[in-house]
Amino acid sequence: MPGGGVRHRESRVESRLRASAQPLCYACGGPGELLHAGLRDAIAKAPGEWTVKRCRDPDCRLVWMDPMPLPEDIHMAYERYYTHRDPDDPPTATSSNVLRRVYARIEEDYLSQRYGYPSERSRLAATLSGSLAYLLPLHRANMDFGVMCLQSRPFGTLLEIGCGSGAALQMMANRGWRVRGLDFDAQAVESARRKGLSVDLGDVRAQRYAAQSFDAITMNHVIEHAHDPRSLLRECHRLLVPGGALAIATPNPDGLGHRWFGRNWRGLETPRHLYLYPPRTLARLVAESSFEKVSWKSTIRGAQWSLADSVRIRARARGRDASVSTPIAARVLQALEWAALAIDARAGDETAVIAVKG
Numbered sequence: 001m002p003g004g005g006v007r008h009r010e011s012r013v014e015s016r017l018r019a020s021a022q023p024l025c026y027a028c029g030g031p032g033e034l035l036h037a038g039l040r041d042a043i044a045k046a047p048g049e050w051t052v053k054r055c056r057d058p059d060c061r062l063v064w065m066d067p068m069p070l071p072e073d074i075h076m077a078y079e080r081y082y083t084h085r086d087p088d089d090p091p092t093a094t095s096s097n098v099l100r101r102v103y104a105r106i107e108e109d110y111l112s113q114r115y116g117y118p119s120e121r122s123r124l125a126a127t128l129s130g131s132l133a134y135l136l137p138l139h140r141a142n143m144d145f146g147v148m149c150l151q152s153r154p155f156g157t158l159l160e161i162g163c164g165s166g167a168a169l170q171m172m173a174n175r176g177w178r179v180r181g182l183d184f185d186a187q188a189v190e191s192a193r194r195k196g197l198s199v200d201l202g203d204v205r206a207q208r209y210a211a212q213s214f215d216a217i218t219m220n221h222v223i224e225h226a227h228d229p230r231s232l233l234r235e236c237h238r239l240l241v242p243g244g245a246l247a248i249a250t251p252n253p254d255g256l257g258h259r260w261f262g263r264n265w266r267g268l269e270t271p272r273h274l275y276l277y278p279p280r281t282l283a284r285l286v287a288e289s290s291f292e293k294v295s296w297k298s299t300i301r302g303a304q305w306s307l308a309d310s311v312r313i314r315a316r317a318r319g320r321d322a323s324v325s326t327p328i329a330a331r332v333l334q335a336l337e338w339a340a341l342a343i344d345a346r347a348g349d350e351t352a353v354i355a356v357k358g
Contacts, residue, residue: 016047017076017271019067025055026229027062027281035063036263039270042313046077050270054253063253063276071227077271078185106132107143114144116152117175137338138331141301148218148247149354152176156215159239161204161232162222166192173197177216182207205235212241219248223282224273233289240357246291252298252351254278256337257307264314266306267349279351291355298341298348303334306349 025032032053039050055062069077109130112119119126133140146168150158154176163169163181165188173179181199183189192199200207217236226232236246251267252258253276258265267276277285279296287294308330315321340347 016073018070018073019048019065019271020070022064022066022068025057025060025062026064026275027285028055028057028060030055030057030060032056032064032066036268039263039268041077041270041272042264042316043266043269043309044077044080044272046079046271048271052268052270060281061254061278062281065270065274068227068274069271074227074272075184081185081272103139105129106136107146109133110140110143111147111152111175115147115150117147118152138300138304138334141299145220145249145299145301145352146171147175148216148220148249149352150216150218150245150247153215157213158216158218159204159209159214161217161219161236162225163192163197163199164188166195166197166199168218168220169197169199170195180214204232204239209239211238212244213239214244215241216245216247219246219250221250223248223277224250224269224275227274229275229285230289233286233291237290237357242357244357246286246353246355246357248282248286248351248353249299249301250282250351251276251306252279252346252349254346255298255349256340256347257303257310257333257349260333261307261310261314264310264317266309266313277351279346279353282351282353283355286353286355290358292358293356294353295355296351296353298346299350299352300334300337300341300348301350301352303337303349304330307333307337 023032024030033056035054036052039052051066053064053066106129109119109121109126110133111117112126113130121129133143156177158172158177158179160169160179160181163183166181169179169181169192179197181192181197182204183199184202186201189199189201217240223229223232240246251273253267258267279298283294283296308326311326311329337347337349
């Protein structure tokens with residue numbers, strides 16, 4: 001049975017964050033091979049050194065932590081995590097910045113053209129303006145995932161699991177969705193509530209939402225944090241109406257970022273990223289949870305940010321300062337990822353899966 005035979009021998013990491021052995025692949029039950037050892041938390045300085053394995057099955061290649069932090073202790077890894085911080089408000093000068101206004105107009109018209117979201121312009125003008133997004137390939141993925149690739153559904157109900165301080169939730173509300181959010185981070189939840197958003201605290205299964213409560217559910221960089229992703233996916237299926245959509249984005253361990261940076265890749269993020277999913281593997285897990293019309297891809301959305309952090313992490317590991325060259329290097333690497341997608345569908349820094357409940 002997938003995930004069977006897992007031992008739960010506890011080990012203490014620096015007397016704080018306990019962990020249990022996870023020798024077998026959660027997705028297929030096969031053995032793993034050592035991928036990286038001696039990893040430390042380069043992002044939020046959680047304690048301990050960690051080991052990451054990869055499934056030996058070439059059709060699976062799931063990446064996971066072994067040992068893995070215990071659910072009752074994992075909160076310690078988030079004590080200094082960035083979700084505590086509210087994103088900076090847009091500068092007041094934005095409205096007078098011509099380039100920003102033009103970009104915002106192109107984005108609005110592109111989303112109208114591709115996903116049916118409202119536009120203040122005529123259909124012809126929106127089509128012409130939105131078509132300019134195809135000249136901005138490094139930005140177009142950001143536009144797509146600004147709505148998590150969801151078609152417009154005026155007054156549709158949307159649940160964002162892992163909404164943080166609510167920035168993305170607010171944007172979806174502005175685009176016509178009736179939104180609800182959920183997050184483990186009490187500070188982030190309070191920040192979202194101050195924005196007037198309806199946001200709950202804790203695990204989705206503990207909320208006891210009624211079945212078929214939502215037209216769409218989004219999880220943006222969430223499933224990699226879940227100890228039991230199958231249970232999470234089954235709950236998402238229960239909560240969606242027939243025809244409802246699930247949209248997931250998560251770091252892609254088969255992407256070029258991991259291939260280039262190895263143990264210094266930002267997406268590893270031990271000890272918070274418990275499982276990392278190649279696109280086909282995540283799509284199979286979603287399909288096993290009774291979803292239909294499951295599609296996958298890898299994407300360069302967020303790659304500039306992820307690759308910039310990877311450049312910094314590697315530079316620090318080598319005792320160097322990469323602060324000056326980092327933005328340019330990250331943009332170049334993102335462009336290379338985009339070009340590589342033409343010949344390798346797994347090249348992007350993110351795995352994305354969209355599925356529909358039958």
